[in-house]
Amino acid sequence: MGMRRLPRSFYDRDTVQVAQDLLGMHLVHVVAGVERVGRIVEVEAYLGPHDLAAHSARGLTPRTKIMFGPPGHLYVYFIYGMHWCANVVTQAEGTASAVLLRALEPVKNVEGRTNGPALLCKAMGIDGRQNGHDLLGEELFVRHPGGPTSPVRVVRRPRIGVDYAGHHWARRLLRFYIRGNSFVSRP
DNA sequence: CTCCGGATTCGT
DNA sequence: CGAATCCGGAGT
Numbered sequence: 589m590g591m592r593r594l595p596r597s598f599y600d601r602d603t604v605q606v607a608q609d610l611l612g613m614h615l616v617h618v619v620a621g622v623e624r625v626g627r628i629v630e631v632e633a634y635l636g637p638h639d640l641a642a643h644s645a646r647g648l649t650p651r652t653k654i655m656f657g658p659p660g661h662l663y664v665y666f667i668y669g670m671h672w673c674a675n676v677v678t679q680a681e682g683t684a685s686a687v688l689l690r691a692l693e694p695v696k697n698v699e700g701r702t703n704g705p706a707l708l709c710k711a712m713g714i715d716g717r718q719n720g721h722d723l724l725g726e727e728l729f730v731r732h733p734g735g736p737t738s739p740v741r742v743v744r745r746p747r748i749g750v751d752y753a754g755h756h757w758a759r760r761l762l763r764f765y766i767r768g769n770s771f772v773s774r775p
Numbered sequence: 776c777t778c779c780g781g782a783t784t785c786g787t
Numbered sequence: 788c789g790a791a792t793c794c795g796g797a798g799t
Binding site for chain 3: 649
Binding site: 632634641642643665667668669670671673675688690704705706707747748749750752753 | 780781782783784
């Protein structure tokens with residue numbers, strides 16, 4: 589049925605707003621006909637080429653082209669020779685902004701740890717094959733959990749592992765997580 | 776072409 | 788705190 593799937597317009601908004609609104613939403617990946625579902629509990633916003641912590645700060649390259657593309661697509665990158673990390677592309681084409689998915693709370697058919705950007709990709713079956721995937725498709729998307737939802741309190745912190753970006757960008761409060769959630773990578 | 780370092784994770 | 792492990796991006 590695909591009900592409750594977030595529309596393109598959800599992603600085509602201010603990146604900080606999208607990041608916070610993603611908290612509590614369900615990430616869904618259909619693998620071999622089985623729906624894996626995780627509740628998004630921690631994210632980070634990367635604001636575009638002017639954000640020195642963002643990959644797009646290096647300009648349009650083969651790797652970052654998805655970030656420069658239209659909103660509502662998945663940007664997946666390979667890091668440290670062994671890990672995959674996934675982002676949701678936000679705002680208009682050319683803006684090169686995205687939201688890094690840092691932790692999930694397992695909801696359905698999720699095996700293994702999900703409290704870290706590379707761990708969640710492994711558990712959800714996300715790797716380079718999903719780079720550029722349209723989140724309005726049938727196999728990989730984000731949807732509202734539906735039913736009664738308890739309000740979440742959002743904690744704002746500096747992003748993790750971006751000290752190379754300089755004081756200004758390293759100190760910005762662009763990491764968001766659900767207060768008290770036990771699946772957050774680093775409370 | 777070579778070289779450097781990383782939006783991480785795990786073990787010591 | 789350091790190793791693992793390899794590709795993207797920058798420089799020659």
